[in-house]
Amino acid sequence: MLRRIADHLYWAARYLERAQWRSRLVDVNYHLNLEVPPRMADPWEPLLGITGEREMFAQRYTHADEASVVDFFTFDRENSSSIRSCIEAARTNLSALRNTISSEMWLQMNELYLDSRQWSPGLLASEGFSSFFTDLRNHFYSITGIIRSTMPRDLSYDFLEIGTMLERADNVARLLDVKYHYLLPRLEDIGGPSDGRQWAAVLRSASALEAFRKLYGYSIRVDRVVEILLFDPNFPRSARFSTERLAASVERVAAQNCGHLPHQLASDNLLALLRGSSASQAITDGLHEFLLKVEEQCSTISDALFSEYMTLG
Amino acid sequence: MGREGMNAQHLSNGMPELKAAALAADLPMNEMFSADGHPRPECARVVNYLLSMDTRRLAELGERAHEMFLRMGVTFNVYGNEDGSERIFPFDPVPRIIPAATWSEIEAGLIQRVRALNAFLADIYGDGAILKDGIVPRDLIIGSSQFRHAAVGIKPPHNNFVTVAGIDLVRGSDGRFYILEDNVRTPSGVSYVIENRVIMTRLMPELIRTLKVRSVEQYPADLLASLRELSPNGKSDPAVALLTPGPFNSAFFEHVFLSQQMGVDLVEGQDLVCADHKLFAKTVYGLRQMDVIYRRVDDDFLDPVVFRPDSLLGVPGLTAVLRAGNAVVANAIGTGIADDKAVFAYTPAMIRYYLNEEPILPIVETHLLRDPEVCEFVLRNLDRYVIKPTGASGGYGVVIGPQASSLELAETRARILRDPAAFIAQPVVQLSVHPTLAGGTGSTLAARHVDLRPFVLLGAKPRVLPGGLTRVALREGSLIVNSSQGGGSKDTWVLEN
Numbered sequence: 042m043l044r045r046i047a048d049h050l051y052w053a054a055r056y057l058e059r060a061q062w063r064s065r066l067v068d069v070n071y072h073l074n075l076e077v078p079p080r081m082a083d084p085w086e087p088l089l090g091i092t093g094e095r096e097m098f099a100q101r102y103t104h105a106d107e108a109s110v111v112d113f114f115t116f117d118r119e120n121s122s123s124i125r126s127c128i129e130a131a132r133t134n135l136s137a138l139r140n141t142i143s144s145e146m147w148l149q150m151n152e153l154y155l156d157s158r159q160w161s162p163g164l165l166a167s168e169g170f171s172s173f174f175t176d177l178r179n180h181f182y183s184i185t186g187i188i189r190s191t192m193p194r195d196l197s198y199d200f201l202e203i204g205t206m207l208e209r210a211d212n213v214a215r216l217l218d219v220k221y222h223y224l225l226p227r228l229e230d231i232g233g234p235s236d237g238r239q240w241a242a243v244l245r246s247a248s249a250l251e252a253f254r255k256l257y258g259y260s261i262r263v264d265r266v267v268e269i270l271l272f273d274p275n276f277p278r279s280a281r282f283s284t285e286r287l288a289a290s291v292e293r294v295a296a297q298n299c300g301h302l303p304h305q306l307a308s309d310n311l312l313a314l315l316r317g318s319s320a321s322q323a324i325t326d327g328l329h330e331f332l333l334k335v336e337e338q339c340s341t342i343s344d345a346l347f348s349e350y351m352t353l354g
Numbered sequence: 355m356g357r358e359g360m361n362a363q364h365l366s367n368g369m370p371e372l373k374a375a376a377l378a379a380d381l382p383m384n385e386m387f388s389a390d391g392h393p394r395p396e397c398a399r400v401v402n403y404l405l406s407m408d409t410r411r412l413a414e415l416g417e418r419a420h421e422m423f424l425r426m427g428v429t430f431n432v433y434g435n436e437d438g439s440e441r442i443f444p445f446d447p448v449p450r451i452i453p454a455a456t457w458s459e460i461e462a463g464l465i466q467r468v469r470a471l472n473a474f475l476a477d478i479y480g481d482g483a484i485l486k487d488g489i490v491p492r493d494l495i496i497g498s499s500q501f502r503h504a505a506v507g508i509k510p511p512h513n514n515f516v517t518v519a520g521i522d523l524v525r526g527s528d529g530r531f532y533i534l535e536d537n538v539r540t541p542s543g544v545s546y547v548i549e550n551r552v553i554m555t556r557l558m559p560e561l562i563r564t565l566k567v568r569s570v571e572q573y574p575a576d577l578l579a580s581l582r583e584l585s586p587n588g589k590s591d592p593a594v595a596l597l598t599p600g601p602f603n604s605a606f607f608e609h610v611f612l613s614q615q616m617g618v619d620l621v622e623g624q625d626l627v628c629a630d631h632k633l634f635a636k637t638v639y640g641l642r643q644m645d646v647i648y649r650r651v652d653d654d655f656l657d658p659v660v661f662r663p664d665s666l667l668g669v670p671g672l673t674a675v676l677r678a679g680n681a682v683v684a685n686a687i688g689t690g691i692a693d694d695k696a697v698f699a700y701t702p703a704m705i706r707y708y709l710n711e712e713p714i715l716p717i718v719e720t721h722l723l724r725d726p727e728v729c730e731f732v733l734r735n736l737d738r739y740v741i742k743p744t745g746a747s748g749g750y751g752v753v754i755g756p757q758a759s760s761l762e763l764a765e766t767r768a769r770i771l772r773d774p775a776a777f778i779a780q781p782v783v784q785l786s787v788h789p790t791l792a793g794g795t796g797s798t799l800a801a802r803h804v805d806l807r808p809f810v811l812l813g814a815k816p817r818v819l820p821g822g823l824t825r826v827a828l829r830e831g832s833l834i835v836n837s838s839q840g841g842g843s844k845d846t847w848v849l850e851n
Contacts, residue, residue, distance in 0.1 A: 042637055042638050043619060043621060043625050043635060043636065043637055043638075044625070044636045044637060044638055045622065045624065045625050045636075047638050133601070136601055136606075136610075137601055137620075139610040139611075139614060140610060140613050140614030140617075140620055148425060148426065151425065151426075152425060155424065155425075196638065294638070297639075298638075298639045350638040351638070353624050353625070353636055354636070
C-alpha cells in the first residue's frame, strides 16, 4: 500500500468520526436545554471547551448562544472542524481512495456530501432540529456499517480503524475532562448523587446512557460514568475499548511487515495506562492529570504512526 | 394505446420536425434518418422505441441519467472555476447506432492509422528515415515544440510508443467518416463510454438486448493486457500503476475509474522516487520497484530534471530510468509530435511510407499556413475556414470562420501573420447530426452535431473498443463538441450484425 493512501485512509476515518462525534454533542446539548431550568446561564458555551475552540470561535462570533454555537459546529465553512467541513474533508480523502474503498461506501459518502452542500441554518427550522440530526446520525451509521460489511480486513481496514479509534479515544477523554471540571467542583460529591440530568447528557453524548443503565441501574454516580467512558473493556466508545481496537490494528499492520513484530508498538503505553488503572484510582490521583496523559498518548501514537507508515519523506 | 394517442405523442416529441428537416436539401447528414425521411434500417427499432415515448418520459430518462451520474460521482473538473468545480458531463439518452459493416471498416482504418503513427514515432526518435527520404520536412519535426530531444534514443519494448490512442472522427455530408485529429498523448473520455453504457443498460435494457449491442466492458482488461505486454527486461509479472496529476485534474475521475477497473495502484508523482536508475513506489513498508506506468501526466510535467523544472507532478530522474530500460511509461515521451496538427497533413503519406497501404479512412483536408502561398489564399478567405493552432488540444484556440465575428477574424488574421507556421486551416466540415434531447423540461428531440472518438490500444497486438465516445454539441448549430466547451455525450452502439 502506498504511504499516501494510508494517510488518506487515516484522515478520512478521523474526519468521519469527528463529524459524527460533533453531531452527537450538538444534538444532546440541544435536548438537554429544551426543558427548564438549564443548570448554567450559558449552556452552549462549554461545548467550545470540549473541542478546545474558544479562541477560534471568539474571533468570529460575539456571543456563545444556541444559534451561534450550533452554526459554528455544524455549518461553518471557515471552521475546519465543523460537521460540514469534516464531511467535505472526509469525502476529499475518500475521493483519492476510490479504488481502495468499496463503491457502496463511496456512494454513501458522496450522497452525504452532496446533501451537506445544500445545508443552511434555516434547514434546522424547516426540517426540525431532531430530524436533521437523526438523519445525519443514520448517514454516519450507514457509512460505518458499510465499511464493516463490505471491506476486507486488510491494511486499508486497519488504517481506517486506527484513525477512527484514535479520534474516538481522544474525544472521550476531552469530553470527560471538561464535563468533570464543570459539573464537579467538590471532591466529596464523588460517589454520591450528582446532577443526574447533566451526567445523563454526558453519557448520551457518547451513546452510553443505555449501556450504563444496563450495567449500573438507574442512578448515575460519577465514578461509574468515568468507569464506563474510560475503562470499560466492552463498551464500544470507551477509551479502553477504542484503544484495544487501535492496538489490534497497529499490531496487524506491524506484523504484516515481513511477518515479525517489533518489541515496542506505538500503542503499547496507552493500552497499559488504560488496562492498569480504574475510575477510583484515576479520580484519587487526579482525573484531569490522567486524562491529560491519555490525550498526550493519542498524539504521540499519531506522530509515531505517521513517521513509520505515512509521511512521504 | 389507440392510433390517436400515438399521433399526439408523435407530434409532441419533435420527431416529425426532424424527419422534415432531414428531407430538406443542403443539410448535414442525419444519422438516424435517410434523405427520404425514413429511418435508416439499423435505426428503425430505436426510432420506434422513441416514438412510443412522450416528451415527459424522455425528459425523465435524461434526468434519471443525470442523477445516477451525480450519485456515482462520475464528474469532471472545470479549470478556473472556483465554486463547485465538479461537473457532470451532460449525457443524452438517445443512443447512436453504428452498423457492423460500417464499424469493421472504421476499425480497420483505425488500426492502420495507429500502426503508422507508431512507426513514425519509432522512426523520428530513431533513424529518421522519413525525414532523410524527404517525405516529411525535417524542420517541421525538429522545430516543433512537441518534438522531445530527450526522447531520442529511448527504445520502448516492441518499439511501442503509442499504447493508447483516441482518434477523433467526423461524418461529412457524404456520409463518410473522416479523421479530424489524432490524440496520442494522454487521450481521455473512455471512462464515460463505459459508464454511459452502465446507465443505458438500466434505462433501455430490452432495446440493448434485442439490437445485440456490442459490449464495451472489456476495455480495462484490454488496457491492462496491453500495458503488461510492455514489461521491461522480460519481467513476467510487471508492477503496473496509473500516474495521475491528482484530484484537481479535469480527468481525475477517469484515472480513478481505470486504475480501479484494472486493479492497479493510482499513484501521484510524490508517491514515486528514482534511485539507482530504477523506479520505486513509496509504500507503508518501504520502497517497491515499479515496471510499467500508464501515465496521465503530460511530457512537460513528467520529469522536472528534463522538462519543466517547476513541475511538482512528475518524478525527478524518470527519463534516465526509461533510458536505462528499467521502466516503461505509456504513452512514451514525445508522442505529441505525432498528433501535432501540422504533422496531421502528412499522415496519409506516413501510411503509404511505413505500411505500403492506401489509407482506409480519409483525413479532413488540411492546409499548412507555413507555406506562404497557402497562407495568403487562406487569409483572403478566412471566413470559410476553420483555423487551429498546431500545438493545442481540447478545442482551445479554434476559430470557425463562418461563425466568427469580424473582430475575431481580424484578431485571428493578426495572430496568423505573427507566426503562420503555428496554424493550420481546414474547410468547415458539416458534421453529421443526430436526434438529441434539446434539454430543459418539456424538451423535444432536435438535431445536434456529433463526432466520435474511438479508442485504440496497441500492445503486442492492436485492440479496439467497439464504438467510442460520441460527443454532441448541445447548443443548436454549434460545431464544438468538447466537454470543456459545453458538449455532452451519447452512448454509441456498435451492432453485432
